[in-house]
Amino acid sequence: MSLTDQSAFDIAHKIQRGELAAVDVLDAALERIAAVDGRPGALDYGPLTQEDQTKVHAFITLTADRARQKAERVDARISSGEDAGALAGVPITIKDLFCLKGVPTTAASRILSNFVAPYTATAIERLEDAGAVVLGKVNMDEFAYGSSNESSAFKPTTRNPWDLTRVPGGSSGGSAAAVASGQGCLSVGTDTGGSIRQPAAYCGVVGLKPTYGRISRYGVIAFASSLDCPGPLARNVRDAALMLSVMAGADTRDSTAVRLPVPDYLAGIDRGVKGMRIGLSKDYLQISYPDPDTGETIMEDLPAEIRNMTLRAAETLAAEGAEIVENVPMPNSIYGIPAYFVISRVEASSNLHRFDGVKYGYRARASGGDLAELYRLTRAEGFGLEPKLRVLMGMYMSGGQLSLQYFQRALQARSMIRADFETAFDPDGPYRLDVLLTPTAPTPAFKMGDFYGDSTLMQYSDQLTVSANHAGVPALSIPGGLSAEGLPMGLQLIGPDFAEATLFRAGYAFEQATADADWRAVKPCVLAEVE
């Protein structure tokens, strides 16, 4: 097993004890990248070659030299007896939505293709301060608008390490694929409607959307500000907990980052689920979507293997001592996607205003100094399909009288979704849940090209994840098994505000209970050749 396949927890401990050098771990990670990633995403990518189709393409920008300096600094600190941090020498990747000083920060968009961030995001600063070694910036959907990575302006887009003809999920697809294929141990993603959890599920890794405000958003290029949550992706629950411990906490530069002490998420992670009340909801075992022809809502059961995985997991946890509470009603979940459609687009269209070619980023050549033309051409040439769709819809739905019809109603739906969770988790209520157990995504990873361009249909893959964003509650996706086709399926654990520690405990218990399961031994296909 390569060093890069070890857990972040083990690597950091070995480096802290001087048993391992950070530069050796870095070398192993760079070797893995060279073996599996292929060429990085680029604007001028030319035709897709045969070889491209055998690679992951997680990266947009590899920062190998910078990483080596950081790794050497970690080793120097260790040899001089200093504390090198909780993530000493752990190689990580960053979704290209986070600003990192002196490094291109593109949001996978042409309009920011030449933007070099002059400052570093708080979450990244904290990871680097804790000794993490940033390997580079990884691919994503353009401005995080999508669930497949296919909307990135930087191509080839990321492929799923388990099946290279499938998407890695999105928008943090590069992050999930990198972690799954050993290109670093950890990755930082963002989750607005499921953008950490869905790709984590598709790539068979762990992903957490923390409580809104648990991790500072400072330095994260905004998608939908009231829903955006930075969060960790890792290969196991303990690594995710370790990473959250480092990233979480108040920030003087983000007033929406909550001023609550950060618990030690590793302490008590192995206390098990005895007595924990874990809920199941029928509303999370079906999806609803509008009929493309009639617009009527169609309710459909999830595929049997997804349902069965979830029920089996409940049995496993029950066997570990959890109390399973069935039939928890979450009736307003069906409004999750429509409300998200409106809120995320209204906020996104406003957040995109600043990309006008005036101050930074791509600027079109406008003739005659015509300001309106400069704006029009810059945005027409700089934005891809997804940002354009979102600008149009967002501006439409927040304009004048339509705001009442769409935006205000969506906000009402959001409150109703929040109320569902409050009832389910109410310690004096009828259900008194500690955790709601659901599948993460309605299906395993879909084929590239299946939905691309149909942003409405594509986002129904976020149906089971989006409600946690509306409600602001934390949700953890962990691997739950493999489908008949050998594709990862994800389990989701949702908890009340700031109950991340509970989610980690339940996730860890499931991980331990299934440690010897056959499906745990199966590895992504791209790793077959390197081992």
Add this chain to the structure above:
Amino acid sequence: MMNPLAVPDQHRNKDGLMADFEAVIGLETHIQLNTVTKIFCSCKADSWQDPPNTNICPVCAGLPGVLPVLNEAAVYKGALLAAAMHAEIRLVSYFDRKNYFYPDLPKGYQISQFDLALGDGGYLDVTMPGGFVRRVNITKLHLEEDAGKTKYEGGQRLVDFNRCGVPLVEMVTEPDLRSADEAAQYLIRLRQLLRWLGVSEADMEKGHLRCDANVSIRTAGSTYLNTKTEIKNVNSIEAVRAAINMEIERQVSLVQAGGQVESWTLDWDETRQRLNKMRSKETEADYRYFREPDLLPLELTSEWRDAVIQNLPELPLERQLRFMTRYQLPEYDADILTADRPIADYYEAALTAYGTDPKILSNWIMNEVLRMQNELGLSADALTLTPEYLAEVIRLVDAGTINAATGKALLVKVQQSGQPPQAIVAAEGLSQVSDDSALQSVIDAVLAAHPQEVESYRGGKEGLFGWFMGQVMRQTRGQADPAKTRALLQKALQGKR
């Protein structure tokens, strides 16, 4: 080319016009709060005469990924102003995004407050030139960030972001004003109040206080509102007066000629002293307001609000009335002595030290201290001549130790040296020569030196008396008590020694 908005001369009969019509005016003001740092970042707020783009950071320059963090000092100053305007301070208010594109608006939206702003309602009572008090109601009072500045140079559009994120209060009046003079008076009183509270430097030339005027006319005495025009870029009290007068005249002539006022936005051209049409305003711009998700609701405790109200100083109009009732000052004096807080404090401190006649003190301040302030460009609290020293000088004059002219000169010396008046009097021998024998010997010497003039006076040229007075004064370097000199001189000239 003819100015399309100029009023033909034959219509310029103001009295005749205004007999039929009345003007309806509302003012929209932007007030720059004098906080140390900007409203959402820690950049220096005041960039007056700083080179372009030197007081900026990722936050106020709208870089990708940045977030605003609210400056509590701006909230405090905004709340203080709201309290002084008799507005309700909302315990929960919200920030909203006002979305529009402009190069000097780096985020493409302005963080402002929309429906639930810091201040709710309010009014300012303004004593108008005619002597009556007009209550000007406030319809909007909110916090927001300023945008940058665009200028055109050499065919290029240049943008300076220094002003981005400077805290502003936008305050809009109801259409309660009825003439250009009333509008000007409102601004004068608002400027006074802002400085009084210490929330803004309120310097219109520096853009600390900006004003747009909404103007319409209607048949005198009616209550409906006609289509209004909006005048932008009026950045002095005089410009406000001139621009509104010009626009009223234009609207009246237009209506009298059978035309209709259209909803235009007009730009005041300061150099040419005329209005230019900027654009027609058929529909309201749609700013797609929605709650700013990057800021939490602005929640204040009722204790905090009470403390703001407690900290509110006595306001100018209240203090003026108190000066009139308690000190029996004329309205004119009381108004001038409450022009700003330092002069009002100065007056009251001097009065405490002086202890007697408030009107005598008022005269000294209005004549001497204000002139000194104007010459030196200092506010009253910056004078070396403290209120206590002023009182001391007046007491010296009252006691006859020095005469009034010496007293006035002494004020200047105290201001220049910082020395106590008594010390200067002693050191320079300024004490009035009122000792009879000393004065008598000076007079004797003058008479002895000018026998011809004495002869002429005694021969009937009594006009020479003033000349003798002058001679004595010159000999005593002005320190002779004039009344005593006069008496002794008369005796001596009459030979009645």
